[in-house]
Each structure stands twice: as C-alpha cells, then as structure tokens.
Amino acid sequence: MSTHRELIRRALGPRVQFVQGDDACAYGAVLAGCTFFAGYPITPATEVAERMAEILPRIGGCYIQMEDEIASMGALVGASWTGAKVMTSTSGPGFSLMQENLGYAIMTETPCVVVNVQRSGPSTGQPTMGAYGDMMQARWGTHGDHEIIMLCPASVQEVLEITIVAFNLAERLRTPVLVFIDGELGHMRERLVIPDDDEFELVERPRATDRASYRPFAPGPDLVPPFAPFGSGFRTFVTGLTHNEEGLPRASSAAVHDQLVRRLAAKITNHLDLITRYEEFYADDCEIAIVAYGITARTCRDVVEEARRRGIKAGLLRLISIWPFPEHIVARWAERVRAMLVPEMNLGQIVHPIREAVAGRCVVKPYARIGGELHTPAELLEALEALQWQPA
C-alpha cells in the first residue's frame, strides 16, 4: 500500500513538466491536500477542472461536476464541513454566480479555495482573452461587510506555489481564499518543477478536541475557532444568519452581529504577516516605480532593466497578495519615489487602493489596457519616460 503522498506523486507524473497555468493550479491543489473539487466548465478555466477530474479519482478523492456555479460553491461548502480540503475554479460569469455562497463561506468560516481564470467582461465579453476585470468584484462581490484574501501569481511555477499557499491560508484562518489569474497565464505553457514535500509547508485547520467545552464559533486567541467536521459527534449547527459563539441564530441582535462581523474581518486583517506577499526590484534607489500584478508584472521586470540602461531610476513593486491590500508596502514606496505607473488589464481597479495608500505623496499614473492584449514593453518604457518629466 502506498501512502496518500506517494499516490499524489504518481498521479502528478514527472517532476519537470511543460504545462499550462491551469494545470499548475490543479497540481498545486492536489499537493496541498485537496481531495474534493466541484465545478462547472468555463473558458479559460476549464482545464483546471479537467485536470482535477483526471487526478482526483486516482488518489481516492472526489470530483463532481455541478449544474452551475451556484451549486459548485454550495457543494464546496458542504464538502469542506466534512473536513475535506476543497477547491473550485471558474471565470467571470461563473464567479458572478458564486457570490452569494462565497459570502456564506465567509460567514460560516468554511475553508475553501476559489480560482478565477479571468476573461474580459462584462457579461460573456471575450471568453478566450485574458483580463483582470474582476479585481474589485473579488473584494466586494458578495454582499455585506467582509474581508477577503486574494492572491495573484504571475508565472506557471508561481501558480502552483500560490495555490498551495491559498490552501494553507484557507485552512489556517478558516476562510475562502481566492486565486486570481487570467486567460493568458491559464493557457500559457512554461517549465514547471513540481516541488518535493519538504520544499513547502502544509497547514491543517485548527481542530476542536473536547466535546464538553466545544462552542463552534468561539474563537481562540488568534480569532479562529477550532473546527469539528460533520460526523465527528460534536453536533455543530452552521447557519449564514448572524449567530452567537454557540452557532445559534441571533439575527436581531446588534451586539452579536457587530461582534461577529468585526471578528471575521479582524481574523484576516490581524494576520497580514501570514498573508502579504510581494516582490521588489530596485526598491532602494527607485524614482519612478511600476506597481503591477499578475501577467502584466512579467513584462515590467524587463522594462525596468531597459529603463535603467537608459538612465531612468526605475523599479518594480510586484504585488502577489492583493486583498487585504498591502497598504503599508505601497505607502513605504510612496515615501521614496516620485511617481508610480500602474499598468492594469482593466480600466483602472487596483489603482484606487494604490492612490489611497499613496495619499498624495507621489504621482500615480494608471495605464489601462483592455481587449485581451498585454501591455508591450515599448509602451511601458515610453510611459516611464513620460513620467520622468512629469512635475511632482
């Protein structure tokens, strides 16, 4: 008999592969311990589901294709409450349908990973073209006050690594975690090295141990309540209604609601040290910075090198975690630079929290691009040069 970890290795195949971002996402999930996937096909995310449908039965997990994305998100929550690590993947139209049950997962502290391989919207838009138009929907798509964790990898290798991180954060903080890529990265093939088990961390959700003292939504000191899966005899009642620490509905109490919703938010904002991820190039002597994320950031690194050759003191802040917004990092850059160029594959979304973090300390210049094409190095270089002459 082989162990589950050995099964995973065999199911994933060779250590070095030439695969798409979508494949890497599925691989990362399986490495992270995901045993349940519910989804509905949609371009350009379908390959994530296809890989999961291939791999999960081979390792004794479960893949289920639901009737729509509302059902996928619902099934995810149900499966997570049995103790399984769970994931779904979709693109814009499906992500829109998931919003209500995503909020349910937040309210009921249900660990899960939701992948959005973004395409151009609104509506059916450009199904096969990459975009980053759902960045703000990710933040505020579900109704009500809440915090959300969102990660934006920029290469096929990073998609795998960040998917593992997403599972770890979801488990550690008992909350949904979003992995956002786009059609370009989802369908791009690159060399992928599947890491060994000792090269990454695996986190399990905190577990309740004592039935007598169990209060399902009473948090520990880190604000995360210990979890008791369905069927473990702890008899948990889970509701999306405002509930007290016993899990019982208290839908008319301002005090209970205030306490619950503030804790759910603080549980995330108190753990920025676990969540925040970014990369810096030439942070020390940068005058004109590019702040970018996702596929767009890949072009920017070469652009910065080229700009430096041309005598511009350029630098790059690549954001990997977008929500909660790494305000302190952007603020630190704003202290030092004269201007920030913010290229995005949307009409300007993350430029808003950037402006808020900068608070007028430097020039912030959005560079919007939609329609499915990436920013070219030449254009970005030109934009940097123009910024150099802009008065502060």
Place this chain on the structure above:
Amino acid sequence: MATGLKIKTAAELRTNYLRREMFPTIFCDGCGLGNVLNYTLWAIDEVGLDLDRTVFVSGIGCSSRLPGYINADGLHATHGRALAFASGIRAANPDLTVIVFTGDGDGAGIGGNHLLHTIRRNMDVTVILVNNFTYGMTGGQSAPTTPDGGFSSTTPYGNIEHPLDICELAKALGAPYVARWPVVSPAQPVKSIAEGIRKRGFALIEMLTPCPTAYGRRNGLKEIEQIWRWYREHTVLLDEWEWVEQFGSPEEREALRGKLKIGVFQDTERETFEDRWAALVAREKL
C-alpha cells in the same frame, strides 16, 4: 395503525433529539411545521439513526429552520441551494446520512434546477419538502405550488399560473422513492420518512403542510379545524384517484379537480452517484 409504529411521547422525543437552547420555535400557532418535525423525529427513532453521523441540511424559509431544532450536525444554507450543499457532503463523505428540509419555494422554486440534477445523479439524500403553497417566511407571496386561483400577497386577484406537481416531476426524473402526504395523520408520513431514510438513493417526501398565517388567512383556511378538514377533503389516495380516472362517473372525475394525489408515487432501486463514484475509484485509483 397497521404500520406497527411505537408511539413516542413528546417528552421522549424532546430529550433524545432536540436542541433545547433553540426553543421556543419561530413557528406560528397552527403551523404544520411542528408536525413535520415530530414525524421526522419519530421516523429517525424507528430507523435507529445515529445522530452523531447524521447531517440535517436546509435552505432558507420557515421550513428550512427545522435543522436548528434537532440536536445533530446542521447546515442552514442559502435560499434554494440545500441540495447543492447536501451533495457536497455526500460526495465528500458517503458515510454520513443526510436529511434535507426544504420548502416548496426553496426546493422547487429557486432550487428547482438543483432538485432536477440531484435526482438525476441519484445522490443518496432524504428530502422532506414542506409544501405550504406559499413563501411563508417572506409573508405569503405566490410560489410555484400555489393552486390555480389561490390568493397571495403577490397574486391579490388570484393566481393565474399553473402549479407544479413536485412528486410527478421527481417520479419522471427517476427518483427511487417519492411520496406525498398531508400532515393531518402521522402514520403514513412517519412510515414514508423512515422508508426514505432507508432507501439507498434519492428519496422525496412532500408534506402538505398548513400555513395559516401567510397562506391560510387569504384563502379561507385560518381556523385549525377548518384547515385540517380541508386537507382531508382535498387529498385523494393514488389508487382511488386512478380508479376514478379509469372507471369513475363524469361527476366523480369532475370532483378530482383542485384536489391533490397522495401516497407513494414511486418505490424502486437505482444506482447512486456515491456507489458509482466508489466503483470508479476502485477501478482507477493508483
């Protein structure tokens, strides 16, 4: 009673199965939901279910509040989506028994698509669908089950839409167990719920349940005796219905109009999603 059911006292059911902190219930006087809860507990007791290994799942509505009152794992999900959540539980852990409480609005209106596909997959869940002809919780708007001409807050001039027969739908979709009973007597509902739980595969028990507050008062069904008499007079056993349709006089056939068939609509066997998935894993696992 021919079923041989052991009568349980309310006190016995209370101590064994209820989550006491949740009482009193939110239900109005004269509401039939208390009966549905009572019959379910009775059936659970009959079957000898281990509540440590049973999950009660629901959507949103008065009927969807039922899981909260039972001292077991419960998942009070979003409106219409109970079966999607339930499917996730069963697919991820087929060792757990899953019982779903849903309403006519929750299960057959907003959740109609999930009903269709959960039956198609034949997930092994027992669904107790409370049909009170209305959206009770939101104050009595028309539902997909509101009778022809029925009055509700959004059909103030009478309902012009054709009502859905949920049991005929479930039967046509191949659900292994389908039954409909009014709450007016316990024996048949208890027996059907027990049979539904024992059935390997999707089981639907539709309970015709009075809602005096939101539906009854607009349709001349406010007083308890009146209501219960209506349910007796407007329900016809399946065998009898079929006999009248085949051999009845024109007057007898005319008398079926506006009435509801009750009984066990279907009791068959069909492979479940869970069993087929387990077989696939046995074949393909590395």
